[in-house]
Amino acid sequence: MNTLKKISDYIWKIPKKEKMKVDAYIFTDEEGLKLNSEALEQIKNVASLPGIVKAAYGMPDIHWGYGFPIGGVAAFDSENGIISPGGVGFDINCGVRLLTTTIKFDENKSRIRQLIEKIYNYVPVGVGSTSSKKYNKKDFKKIVEQGAVAVIEMGFGLQEDIEYIEDNGKIMPASFQDISPKAFERGREELGTLGSGNHFLEIQLVERIYNRKIAGLFDLFEGQLVIMIHTGSRGFGHQIATDYIQLMRTHLKKHNANLPDKQLINAPFKSELGQKYYSAMNCAANYAFANRQIITHYIRKAVREIFNIDIKVFYDITHNIAKLESHNINGVEKKVIVHRKGATRAFGPGRPEIPKKYVDAGQPVIIPGDMGTASYILVGTKKAEEYAFSSTAHGAGRTLGRRQAMRTLDLAKVLKNLEKKNIIIISKNKKTIIQEAPDAYKDIDKIASIVDELGISKRVARLIPLAVIKG
């Protein structure tokens, strides 16, 4: 097991051996390593998959996941590599959106509760929560093929919002014909809902600015109220992952015969099934962008009714996805399919994918904390390109599994700690509060500091929660 080589304070290397086709690197501190022997095994398995290029990477928030670790990044050659549902995650395009306001907290303390309650009235939350709308086939097709663009046309938001969503809220290829009737049935009534688990909706305070110049460009200032949405593709993405894992089991038995772990099931990217999963996954990604867009619409409405002002989409990032990107692989520019599972794209300044307004600073990165802890706004760097295909961390990362949290943590204590910090909490389910308690997660401040010191993204602002809605 002692195959780890320390490269520097936060870089650990597992040199390739046995089945591994490339090296693996973990970006964390000694404590992070101790917590994660299973995830290290998983990252070694990932390094053995067909067509993997350069290396397999683990972010500081790495922990055990389905097949691939959460907080993992791996890229596969687009010609002879694979695509794997386990490398994306069940919640396809789980992601985070931040909305900025011009509201100053110290002048509006008394209205926070009113605002969170109004938002709670507008946005359905919890397991199995459904919207009052049930989309017809024609509209649903448009939504999964055109994401946020489609729902803005339907009246959920402003044209200018599009500019501030990763991939402009619409990823191609995405074809409705590649999703199952079951996925359609589940998806059509859950659009515009928050869900459960680590998903949340928070009113936050910009507590600290690390880089004034970039914060200015990002319209962030100390004392400002901002609103964060953390959710994904709900049961729709989950169904697509389930469907395609099953299809790969049935149709690609031989291809998947010698996997070190059955959960690493995959399809050659260029195969028919590989392309179908890619398209269906993009449908789920579009669905998630649309989901956060619709929720934004209702938050806007709530803010307008209480404060009589309009709010802006700062940025929307995805942290569970596989994307076709061009990267420099040992000196050669190559098309690769980058799997980021619990990892955030972090492009440096100048990239054409970044909104014009931010292009000189770099791509905004949003790292949400867990319940009752800070979240961070960071910015992508040129340096991130050298490390893990322009990627950074995505959150605190669990230390306790959900069941383990239920066994060891106490609801009254968790609630008391939130109360001590003056955080208002509205929750649909008490179980979620225990499962998502801060003690079930690593320290987000440390994660943000590690990625900052490594230089794979730089801190811009620290946000602290004032009021939170959990599923």
Place this chain on the structure above:
DNA sequence: ATGTTC
């Protein structure tokens, strides 16, 4: 994460 154990 998830109609919370395909």
